[in-house]
Amino acid sequence: MRFMFFVTSPHPPGPPTQELMEAMHKLADREIKAGRMLDSGGLMPLATGAQVRITDGRLSVVDGPFVEAKEVIGGYAIFELPGKEEALASAKEFMQLHKDFMPGWEGTCELRAFAGP
Amino acid sequence: MTAADINRTILAVWRIEQPRLITSLSRMLRDVPLAEDLTQEALLSALEHWPTAGVPEKPGAWLMATAKRRALDHLRRGAMLARKHEMLASDLEQEQQAMPDLDAALDDDIGDELLRLIFTACHPLLSREARAALALRMICGLTTEEIARAFLLPDATIAQRIVRAKRTLSESGLAYETPRGEELSERLASVLEVVYLIFNEGFTAARGVDWLRPQLCNEALRIGRVLTSIAPYEPEAHGLLALMELNATRTAARTDAAGEPILMLEQNRALWDQLQIRRGMQALGRARELGGADGFYALQAAIIACHAQAMTADDTDWSRISGLYAELAKLVRSPIIELNRAVAVGMAEGPEAALPIVDRLVQEPALKAYHLLGSVRGDLLHKLGRYEEARAAFEAAAALAGNKREQDLLRRRAAEAADAAMSS
Numbered sequence: 142m143r144f145m146f147f148v149t150s151p152h153p154p155g156p157p158t159q160e161l162m163e164a165m166h167k168l169a170d171r172e173i174k175a176g177r178m179l180d181s182g183g184l185m186p187l188a189t190g191a192q193v194r195i196t197d198g199r200l201s202v203v204d205g206p207f208v209e210a211k212e213v214i215g216g217y218a219i220f221e222l223p224g225k226e227e228a229l230a231s232a233k234e235f236m237q238l239h240k241d242f243m244p245g246w247e248g249t250c251e252l253r254a255f256a257g258p
Numbered sequence: 259m260t261a262a263d264i265n266r267t268i269l270a271v272w273r274i275e276q277p278r279l280i281t282s283l284s285r286m287l288r289d290v291p292l293a294e295d296l297t298q299e300a301l302l303s304a305l306e307h308w309p310t311a312g313v314p315e316k317p318g319a320w321l322m323a324t325a326k327r328r329a330l331d332h333l334r335r336g337a338m339l340a341r342k343h344e345m346l347a348s349d350l351e352q353e354q355q356a357m358p359d360l361d362a363a364l365d366d367d368i369g370d371e372l373l374r375l376i377f378t379a380c381h382p383l384l385s386r387e388a389r390a391a392l393a394l395r396m397i398c399g400l401t402t403e404e405i406a407r408a409f410l411l412p413d414a415t416i417a418q419r420i421v422r423a424k425r426t427l428s429e430s431g432l433a434y435e436t437p438r439g440e441e442l443s444e445r446l447a448s449v450l451e452v453v454y455l456i457f458n459e460g461f462t463a464a465r466g467v468d469w470l471r472p473q474l475c476n477e478a479l480r481i482g483r484v485l486t487s488i489a490p491y492e493p494e495a496h497g498l499l500a501l502m503e504l505n506a507t508r509t510a511a512r513t514d515a516a517g518e519p520i521l522m523l524e525q526n527r528a529l530w531d532q533l534q535i536r537r538g539m540q541a542l543g544r545a546r547e548l549g550g551a552d553g554f555y556a557l558q559a560a561i562i563a564c565h566a567q568a569m570t571a572d573d574t575d576w577s578r579i580s581g582l583y584a585e586l587a588k589l590v591r592s593p594i595i596e597l598n599r600a601v602a603v604g605m606a607e608g609p610e611a612a613l614p615i616v617d618r619l620v621q622e623p624a625l626k627a628y629h630l631l632g633s634v635r636g637d638l639l640h641k642l643g644r645y646e647e648a649r650a651a652f653e654a655a656a657a658l659a660g661n662k663r664e665q666d667l668l669r670r671r672a673a674e675a676a677d678a679a680m681s682s
Contacts, residue, residue: 174369175277176483179533219533221480223473226270230317234274237315257510257531 143179143255144228146218146235150248152187152210161242168238172220177231181218212249228252264309269401272301275318276399279325281371286329288434290378291424294396296332300325369488372397374436376485380449383430388423389452390459391416397484398477408474409459446489450498450555453481457502475506486541493550496541500559503538504566507531518663523571535566557586576606593622601634609641629658633668636675645679648672 157165172178188205195201222228232250239246279300283293300321314320379392390409394400400408406416437445460474482499489495511529513519542563545556561582568574583599597619604612616635625631632655639648652672659665 174372174484174487175274176480176487179537221476223273223476224266224270226266227273230267230270230274234318 142222142224142228143257144220144222144225144252145255146220146228146232147214147251147253148216148235148248149212149251150215150246152207152213154186154213154215155246158243161238164238164242165235168235169218172218172231177220177222179219179221181216183216184214187213215248225252225254228254261309265305267313268301268304268308271313271317272304272321273399275321276301277372277375277397278318279321280396281375282322283325283329284375284378284434285371286326287332289428290375290396290434291428292332293329294424296328297325299328370436372484373488374434376449376481377436377445378427378432378434380445380452381427381430381432382445382448383426383432384423386452386455388419388426389448390456391419392423393452393481394456394474394477395420397481400477408471410471446492446494449485450494453478453485454498454502454555456481457505461505472509475502475509478502479506486544491548493545493548494553494555496545496548497550497553497556497559500538500541500545501555501562503534503541504559504562507534507538507566522565523574527568527570530566538566539563552585552589554586554589557582557589561586574605576602580606593619593625594628597625597628597631597634600638604634604638604641609638613638613642627658629655629660629664629668631655632658633671636668636671640671640675640678643682645675645682649675649679 169178169181187207187210191205192203192207193200194203220228220231222231229252232252236250239248276297279297280290280293283296284290287293287296303324304317304321308314376393376397379396380389384392391405394405394408395402402417402420403413406413409416436442456474457478460472460476460478479499479502482495482502485492485495486499507530508522508525510531511520511525511527538559542556542559545551545553545559550556551560561579564575564579564582580599580602583595583602587595587599596615600612600615600619603615613635616631616638619625619631620635632651636648636651636655639645639651649672652668652675656665656668656672659668
């Protein structure tokens, strides 16, 4: 089963600690080599993007600075795993790194199965 | 949570940690079968303790500590130590120095160790079936019961296969190391063959009632990705990965709502997995960069790539496919490859060019009972307007076909040819 993991952090996000970066890099490296992680990417701050919305049947473009945003997606990863239990185990391990190497940080790792067979 | 849920959760954690456990123990003990036994004991210990104590915060470190404790106990036993002494004396201390800190959240790169493990589990001394079972157990962390379900075999059969294979490995006194030079390519072939066997076992199952059968495809893909990461300069490893990725792209399109198979040319290509096509093409590109374009797996991957890249069935580059089959036929003499080449030639150049190839194959003893030969021959004859011969070919093929669905299809084609013969 394929899963997408989204990581959301409080807005505006603080930069990750060096230790966290290193630990995440090691984990990602292990997951790629284990053939489980198919793709991943970090996202730049909200200000580098924009939103195109439809409200009341009208299309509008909303540009930064998005001061009202409380949580933002900071990155994603795509995993191929046997099932939800494995996805949960993997997400917990990932979040444990944040707990260990960036004390005080709060955020969410949301995991969702891809539609498909 | 029910007990079964807790077990699933523990197994999920286990599968993430298992490669590090078994490689660390193999390095410590220089004995893969023993390392495997002791990592299994660590799993049993987790299954015993975690349901009451809860899954520890760092399950990996817990499992590693438990497994290593068992390994040290084992080494301490006098007889064991005496037997291993010679092998261990020089490097045990060094190894232990180099051993990762148990408390570290993540161990260092285990690539080389994992490669050694894969080469051991897939040693040519073992039968293909034994290699497949060991690989799934030692590299993918599947349990005996899961492997048995995946291969539709009784637990006892797989358990015995694993025990025997481990005994063969133990008794052979094999060095636990990565083969080099000429031996490497022979040993790698033995690994790739097993990975492809596992993949095909899952692929033919398409969409089974039991998730474990299709899961074999994913496990094979995973080993393929592991191999290309830890042995990045082996073109055929990339070729095999490309072949598996490209074949797996069609998973969602291969069966209809009732579970009946849909032939590739009739599949809805919008359902083909584009992420996987991209990955497959990347792997194929890598195989070519490494000079492996003409490898056994890379050539087959290139053929599938022709299909994967065609927007519609009509866009398929059949002349390239027939050329690739011709190259493949030079590499391995196989009447099945030749028959596939005939199909491609028929699509590229027309039935009159393909029929002589198929007619030559009629003499092949290996294809005497192969219904697809008659099916392809009937199709070519029909296209050439030789309806009576087409009817005979389809009917003979129908008599050989293994399943009812194929028999029905071939009888229908025979009837069409008979009608055409009447009205021509």
